[in-house]
Amino acid sequence: MSTYRIREERLPALFEETAKKRKLYLPTDTAEGVAAFLPYREGMTLTASLNTSRSAKDLFFPQTETLADFKVSGREIAVVDVREECEDFLLFGVRACDVKSFEILDRVFLAEPVDSFYKNRREHGTVVSLACASPVETCFCGTFGIDCADPEGDAAAYRWEGYYYFVPLTEKGEEYLASVESLLEETDDGPVWDAKGEIYRKKERLPLKSLTTEGFGGERTKELFDSEKWESLSEACLGCGTCTYVCPTCQCFDIRDFDTGRQIRRYRCWDSCMVSDFTKMAGGNPRPTQKERFRQRFMHKLVYFPAENEGIFGCVGCGRCLAQCPISMNIVKVMKALKEEKE
Amino acid sequence: MIKDSLIPGVAAVASVRADTPDVKTFRILTPEGKKPFEHLPGQCAMLSVPGVGEAMFSITSSPTEKGYMEFSIKKCGCLTSWLHTIEPGQQITVRGPYGNSFPVEGALKGKNLLFIAGGIGLAPLRSVINYCRAYRENYGKIDIVYGSRSKEDLVFYEEIVGEWQKEEGINVHLTIDRAQEGWEGHVGFVPDFVREISPDTDRTALVCGPPIMIKFTLAALKELGFTEEQVYTTMELRMKCGIGKCGRCNIGSKYVCKDGPVFRFDELGALPDEY
Amino acid sequence: MQELMKARAAALLSEGKVNRVLGWAAGEFVYDVTPTVFESREELERDFVYSPFCGANLSKYLVKEARKEGKILVFLKPCDSFSFAQLVKEHRIPREKVYAVGVECYGKTDATALRSLGITGIVGAAEQYGALTLNTLNGERRVTVAEAMLEKCKSCKTKEHRLCDELLGEEGEPVSDCSRFEEVEKVEAMTPEERFAFFRGELSRCIRCNACRDVCPACTCETCVFDNPASGIAQKAAADPFEENLYHIIRAFHVAGRCTDCGECTRVCPQRIPLHLLNRKFIKDINEFYGPYQAGDDPETPSPLTDWKPDDVEPGSAVRKGGRA
Numbered sequence: 006m007s008t009y010r011i012r013e014e015r016l017p018a019l020f021e022e023t024a025k026k027r028k029l030y031l032p033t034d035t036a037e038g039v040a041a042f043l044p045y046r047e048g049m050t051l052t053a054s055l056n057t058s059r060s061a062k063d064l065f066f067p068q069t070e071t072l073a074d075f076k077v078s079g080r081e082i083a084v085v086d087v088r089e090e091c092e093d094f095l096l097f098g099v100r101a102c103d104v105k106s107f108e109i110l111d112r113v114f115l116a117e118p119v120d121s122f123y124k125n126r127r128e129h130g131t132v133v134s135l136a137c138a139s140p141v142e143t144c145f146c147g148t149f150g151i152d153c154a155d156p157e158g159d160a161a162a163y164r165w166e167g168y169y170y171f172v173p174l175t176e177k178g179e180e181y182l183a184s185v186e187s188l189l190e191e192t193d194d195g196p197v198w199d200a201k202g203e204i205y206r207k208k209e210r211l212p213l214k215s216l217t218t219e220g221f222g223g224e225r226t227k228e229l230f231d232s233e234k235w236e237s238l239s240e241a242c243l244g245c246g247t248c249t250y251v252c253p254t255c256q257c258f259d260i261r262d263f264d265t266g267r268q269i270r271r272y273r274c275w276d277s278c279m280v281s282d283f284t285k286m287a288g289g290n291p292r293p294t295q296k297e298r299f300r301q302r303f304m305h306k307l308v309y310f311p312a313e314n315e316g317i318f319g320c321v322g323c324g325r326c327l328a329q330c331p332i333s334m335n336i337v338k339v340m341k342a343l344k345e346e347k348e
Numbered sequence: 349m350i351k352d353s354l355i356p357g358v359a360a361v362a363s364v365r366a367d368t369p370d371v372k373t374f375r376i377l378t379p380e381g382k383k384p385f386e387h388l389p390g391q392c393a394m395l396s397v398p399g400v401g402e403a404m405f406s407i408t409s410s411p412t413e414k415g416y417m418e419f420s421i422k423k424c425g426c427l428t429s430w431l432h433t434i435e436p437g438q439q440i441t442v443r444g445p446y447g448n449s450f451p452v453e454g455a456l457k458g459k460n461l462l463f464i465a466g467g468i469g470l471a472p473l474r475s476v477i478n479y480c481r482a483y484r485e486n487y488g489k490i491d492i493v494y495g496s497r498s499k500e501d502l503v504f505y506e507e508i509v510g511e512w513q514k515e516e517g518i519n520v521h522l523t524i525d526r527a528q529e530g531w532e533g534h535v536g537f538v539p540d541f542v543r544e545i546s547p548d549t550d551r552t553a554l555v556c557g558p559p560i561m562i563k564f565t566l567a568a569l570k571e572l573g574f575t576e577e578q579v580y581t582t583m584e585l586r587m588k589c590g591i592g593k594c595g596r597c598n599i600g601s602k603y604v605c606k607d608g609p610v611f612r613f614d615e616l617g618a619l620p621d622e623y
Numbered sequence: 624m625q626e627l628m629k630a631r632a633a634a635l636l637s638e639g640k641v642n643r644v645l646g647w648a649a650g651e652f653v654y655d656v657t658p659t660v661f662e663s664r665e666e667l668e669r670d671f672v673y674s675p676f677c678g679a680n681l682s683k684y685l686v687k688e689a690r691k692e693g694k695i696l697v698f699l700k701p702c703d704s705f706s707f708a709q710l711v712k713e714h715r716i717p718r719e720k721v722y723a724v725g726v727e728c729y730g731k732t733d734a735t736a737l738r739s740l741g742i743t744g745i746v747g748a749a750e751q752y753g754a755l756t757l758n759t760l761n762g763e764r765r766v767t768v769a770e771a772m773l774e775k776c777k778s779c780k781t782k783e784h785r786l787c788d789e790l791l792g793e794e795g796e797p798v799s800d801c802s803r804f805e806e807v808e809k810v811e812a813m814t815p816e817e818r819f820a821f822f823r824g825e826l827s828r829c830i831r832c833n834a835c836r837d838v839c840p841a842c843t844c845e846t847c848v849f850d851n852p853a854s855g856i857a858q859k860a861a862a863d864p865f866e867e868n869l870y871h872i873i874r875a876f877h878v879a880g881r882c883t884d885c886g887e888c889t890r891v892c893p894q895r896i897p898l899h900l901l902n903r904k905f906i907k908d909i910n911e912f913y914g915p916y917q918a919g920d921d922p923e924t925p926s927p928l929t930d931w932k933p934d935d936v937e938p939g940s941a942v943r944k945g946g947r948a
Contacts, residue, residue, distance in 0.1 A: 037895050038739045039828065055743065058893065059830065068830065073355045075398035075441070082358050082398060082439040088349050118591050121352040141744045142652055142760060210760050212652065212746055226600055230620040241658040241684070245834035247893045257595030260354070260588045262399050269398035273354070276594070280833070282850055284596050286586045287425035291623050301598075304620075309601035328734070331834050331891030332679060333655035341651075426853070 008197060009171045009182055009189035016169065020045055020097070022185045027131070028094040030064060032057045042096065051098055055141050056323060060253035061103040062110060064096055065126045068250075068275050072122070072260065075269040085268070088121065091129040095181060098135040101156035102146045102323035106253030107132070108157075109321070112314055113256055131177045134158035136204060143324030145213035145337060151321060154204035165200035172197060213322075213337060220344055223312025230304060234342045239299035241332045246277035248326040248335070249302065254319050257283075278302050303339045353591050356396060356441035359384050362416060363436050367503045368496075371468055372432055373408065373420040376442060383417055384442050389452050389476040390582055390610045393444030394590045395419060401427040404587045404605065407445065408471045410478035417442075420471040420503060446590040447609045450476045450554060450580060452483075459552045460488035464565055466538045466557025467496050470503050472582045472609075473556050481515065488517075491547055495523035495538040499531050521545055539564035542572070549573040555581045559623075566613060576613035583609045583616075585623060599623045625673040627791055628698060628726060632671070633664040635696055641722050642693030645684055647677045653748045653758075654734035658684055660695070673698070675750045678731035678773045680887050682706035683840040689720040697721055700728040701782050701795060702775065705883035705919030706840035708786040712922045713881070715843050718786075725784035727792035729753075730768055730776035735895070737771045774899065775886020778803035785919060803884065804907050806900060822868070828894040829867035835888035835898050841878035841918075848873075875901035880909060880928035883919040912936045 011019055023029045029045035032052045040052035042061060074085040107127070114123035134156035137144070146153050155161070160178030163170045171189065173179040182189065208214060221229070249255040259276035262269050276283060278301045284292050292298050310319035326335040359376040366372050378384050387393070387407050396402030403425075409418035423432045431440075450456060461480065463473050480487045492512065496502045502522065513520045523534040523541045534541060538561055547553075553574060555565050562581055569579055583604045585597040592606030600619040602608065632644045648659035648670040656676050661667045680703045688695050699707055704725055710716045732755060737745060744760030750768065757764045780803060782795020810818060833849065836842045848854045849870060856869070884906055888898040909916050913927035913935065927935075 035828075037825075037828070038735075039895050053741070054738070072352075077398060080438045082441060084355065084358055084441065086349075086355060088352070090349070113593055116592070118353040119350065120354070120591075120593060121350050122354075125349070139743070139761070142746050207760070223601060226618075226620060230600070230622075237659075240660060243834060243837035243891075245837040245891075246830075246832035247834045247891075250830045250832050251893055256593070258588070258593075260402060260594070262396075262401065264399055271398065271402075273594075276588075276596070277832075278595065280850070282852060284586050285852075286584075291585060297622065301622075304600075305595075305598075309598065312601035327651070327655065328738075329893040331838055331893075333650050333657045335655075337651055338657070 007173065008192050008194040010168045010192045010196070011171075011189050013164070013167050013169060015188060016051070017048070019169075019185055019188050020049065021047070022188055023095055023097070023181075026093075026184055028092055030094060030096050032098045055137060055139060055144075056100055056103075056325070058325070058329070059251055060106065060323065060325060061096060061099050062106060062253045062256070064094070065107065065123055065130065066110060066114070066256060066275075069272055070122060070274075072271045072273055075262075075271065077269060088125070091125045093129050093131070095131040095133060097133045098162070099132050099156070099158060100137055100323070101134060101151050101153040102144075102321040103253050104132060104134045104156050104158045105146070105149070105151050105321045106323070109254045109310075109314075109317065109319055110256055112317070131160075131181050132158040133160045133162055133171070133178070133181065135162045135164070136200060138164050138200070138204065138207075140204070140207060140211055141324070142212050143327040144211055144322065145216050145324065146322035147208065147211075147214060148216045148218060148322050149318050149320060153208070154201040163197050163200040165196045165203075168196065170194075170197050170200070216337060216340060218307070218318055218340075221307040221311070221318070221340070222316060223308060226304075226308050226312065229308055229343060230300070232343055232346060234346050235296050235300045238334065238339055238342055239296045242279070242295050242299050242334055243331055244279055244281060244295050244298065245331065246275075246279055247329055247331060249277035249279055250275060251325040251329050253321055253323055253325070254306070255302075278305070303336060306336065307340070353443060354589060356394065356402075356443035357384060358439050359395075359442040361434060361436055361438045361440060364434065367420060367505070368501045370423045370432075371420055371471075371501075371503050372423075373418055373503075374431065374434075375409075375416050375418050376440070377416055379439070383413075383415060385417075385445060387411055387417075387445035388449030389479045390447070390449040390472060391445040392447050392590070392605075392609060393417075393419070393442055394446065394587075395427075395431070396441045397427060397430050398441065400430045402441075402588075403427050404446065404584075404590055406472035406475070406582065406609070408474050410475050410482060412479055412482035420468065420474070422468040444590065446605055448607065450582075450610050452476060452479055456480075456552055457486050458488065460548070460550055461490050462547050462551040462553040463490070463492045463494075464538060464542060464553060464555045464557075465492075465494045466561040466565075467501065468503060469555075469557030469561070470494055471556075473554055474504060474507075476554060477512070481512075481518070484515075484517070489551075490518045491521065491545070491551070492518065493521045493523075493538060493542055493545060495525070495536075495541060497525045498528055499524055537561070537564070539568040542568045546572060549578070551578070553579045555579060576617055579613045580610055581613065581616070583611060583623060624726065624792055625671070628673050628724070629667050629671050631724065631791060632661070632696055632698075633667055635722065636662075636664060636667075640694070641696040643688070643691075643695045644671075645681050645688060645695055645697040647672050647674075647679065647681075647698075649674075652746050654732070654737075654745060660684075660688065673726065675732040675748065675755060675768065676734065678733070678775070678890055680706055680838075680840060680885050682710055682885075683838065683843070685716045685721055686710065686843050689716045694720055694722055696724060698724050698726050699784065699787060700726060700731075701784050702728075702779065702883070702885050704784040704787055705917070706885050707919070708922060709881060709883050709919035710840060710843070711786065712919070713843075723787045725787035725790040725794070727790075727795060728782065730772045730779065732768065732771050733773040733890070736773070737766070740766060740771060742766070742771075773886065774889045774897065775884075778806075778884075778886075780884065780917075786922065803903060806897070807904050807907050810900060810904070825896050826868050826871055828896055829871070830894060831867055831870065832893060834891045834893065835871075836874055838887045838891045839874075839878065840883070840885060840887070841881045842874070871898065871901060875905060878902060879905040880916075880926040881918050882906065883917070 040054040114120040137153035306319035649672040747758030781797040
């Protein structure tokens with residue numbers, strides 16, 4: 006496979022060129038110190054943070070989006086399809102964990118019946134991933150078989166000794182690299198291997214490197230569901246939506262109507278199994294306390310999802326929940342506690 | 349752009365029938381006067397009133413009814429209360445069909461059937477009952493045990509008395525919770541009534557009603573010698589998308605909207621007890 | 624201090640004076656401590672921690688915990704004790720169900736602030752003489768405690784406790800040079816347009832996770848209006864771009880006069896929105912309109928907003944001041 010490279014100081018030129026042909030999103034630092042994927046503006050640079058505060062799922066599954074408009078006149082209703090063909094866009098610098106999360110989201114949204122809103126964005130989006138030169142303590146993508154040194158995507162990028170190296174992985178990736186060809190030079194893939202080697206050395210030092218998925222999966226549904234640990238694990242949970250909203254694989258949503266004054270707008274917005282009214286019905290709630298809601302979130306990722314998806318877990322080990330939970334309760338602590346119980 | 353399941357179609361309410369003080373049956377058609385879509389017995393559809401809300405309802409009419417679709421709806425929340433105020437001619441939205449169905453062309457074929465319903469629980473079973481009546485030769489004996497709080501709360505009363513009871517090979521057993529004037533039939537709760545009737549265990553049972561009634565009916569059936577593999581039910585949890593994506597109607601790894609709403613009790617027993 | 628607390632808790636547990644202990648449990652690294660209820664000496668021995676990262680205010684958990692059987696011991700930092708006192712005052716916690724132990728605090732550390740300083744991969748830390756030595760995946764790093772303090776600790780009002788049954792460590796004093804209203808003054812100095820733009824900018828990052836509400840000791844409604852589907856403004860319903868703004872404004876109004884300025888809202892915000900500014904503006908206004916008042920200061924003084932006096936300012940005063948109180 007061909008490898009291309011560009012000098013680090015030429016990156017701005019690459020971004021300029023890329024943005025001419027499609028909308029470009031970069032993980033960048035905001036004034037408030039929160040790294041985020043934002044539409045490219047002249048002079049924008051990549052964040053120094055390993056990852057963005059919110060995940061890259063936002064670009065395919067936005068927090069709020071309109072599903073349809075209804076014009077109501079008297080007893081009549083007209084449904085207005087407000088969907089438009091999404092413009093082409095490119096996500097640059099997506100980490101291996103987030104790239105993998107797209108596969109998990111695909112399994113939900115692209116399963117029949119296909120979610121056309123999501124599909125539209127997936128089809129028009131190109132993902133250029135970026136290997137993690139310095140994984141941090143909260144990283145545990147390796148637990149789920151993800152290699153942060155060798156990210157997937159349409160093209161993968163590696164930073165090594167003053168250069169960014171690019172390897173196309175799909176047709177879309179080839180096409181993108183061809184579109185910025187004038188800025189790139191073709192090279193051998195030696196430095197890519199050097200970059201990976203360095204990352205592998207760093208991965209050895211990660212504190213969560215020995216965490217495994219052993220003991221989780223569909224076959225242990227009842228046993229894990231009935232664990233006594235849920236009570237104490239969920240004790241301090243505030244029932245907020247932070248973990249779900251920053252999680253790259255959480256995709257639960259709500260559908261609501263809003264009267265704009267001119268029409269009824271039906272929109273969907275992110276929802277969270279952690280909040281109290283998620284499953285509330287007129288007649289009662291199958292998950293009446295935080296214990297059941299908390300359990301649902303982790304059972305979904307560690308048991309239910311793999312049960313229906315050939316053993317693939319619903320977590321990518323990005324570590325966002327580890328860094329952002331207000332009370333520092335997270336999937337790693339849950340996994341360890343449940344394992345401890347088993348032993 | 350491709351059709352999207354979340355964008356509903358328009359339907360017009362052709363007629364509204366008051367079945368009980370709090371249940372009404374709505375007949376709906378497309379604005380062109382056709383049946384909105386085909387379905388299987390036990391399947392559901394999402395009805396909505398824009399600005400009020402959207403919710404999942406079981407389709408009460410039989411698939412064999414080619415001209416229209418019916419929904420029997422109990423007034424209990426915001427949307428259902430609104431629906432109860434509408435008159436024929438009002439448009440609403442509909443999308444579906446959703447979920448699996450009772451295996452009328454599979455496991456139920458050729459079997460003696462025992463339908464057990466409580467209150468509005470007869471609504472999803474009516475679709476199956478009328479399907480079986482339409483293809484009578486494919487099914488054996490049919491027993492229908494149905495109970496409600498009072499005589500006035502028995503849904504489809506006219507149809508039960510006027511059609512079902514008159515058909516050969518169909519036995520209807522009605523009961524109400526408390527004795528009342530003008531009622532000469534059985535008085536008592538459904539599970540006890542099932543024990544009294546003591547149906548043969550060669551039957552396949554289809555149970556639907558309030559959770560507590562389902563629970564005790566299953567216990568009664570087990571006492572009579574029925575196995576969990578012989579009993580089907582249909583579930584209801586909060587739903588938003590209807591297509592297994594929004595994430596709220598799961599029981600363990602199964603989504604009621606997509607993998608259900610019809611479950612056999614042994615399947616349900618393998619799932620976490622959270623419904 | 625940690626050992627002292629552990630020993631005291633274990634002693635009170637074994638004496639039967641308390642049945643449970645509400646404290647912080649150590650996590651995977653060093654900064655990820657979790658509020659936890661301990662029920663035995665063994666649990667305390669294994670997990671209890673009191674470190675520079677114990678910023679979480681435990682008071683609100685008492686609303687739930689005090690409903691349970693028996694008595695619970697809680698460790699309170701000075702700022703936490705104001706929340707506790709306020710909750711007792713609001714009859715949200717039966718005082719007799721709680722054994723409150725005040726613990727000294729010289730400012731807690733913000734792991735996010737450390738990351739902003741470029742210190743990542745933190746796996747261990749030690750504090751000594753106002754300096755933190757951090758053990759990271761890329762070697763040792765040192766910072767002063769002041770450099771990476773939680774927002775709320777930067778504007779600490781006092782190191783003196785309220786309403787505690789006993790104190791461990793030395794009782795502190797009010798912070799004489801507390802500058803917590805300086806930031807508010809900066810916002811007040813803006814033109815209305817600038818101020819509107821400022822808050823729109825900050826609140827535009829809100830993801831409606833509701834963590835600020837869920838952690839807030841003043842937010843103890845049994846069912847929050849934002850959770851009530853019938854309210855039409857139920858949570859996460861970002862129907863239009865102003866929705867989040869209203870959520871925060873309504874919340875600020877609702878906790879006005881009851882907010883002790885514990886700063887938990889800003890601490891937990893995953894989007895680093897300076898939410899305390901809204902509440903602190905109310906506190907400042909209350910001080911100016913009704914005379915100095917501190918929620919949670921004592922269990923008796925009625926809140927100026929729920930108490931009427933003939934010489935109270937007229938509601939229009941704030942408007943006349945054009946917001947520049």
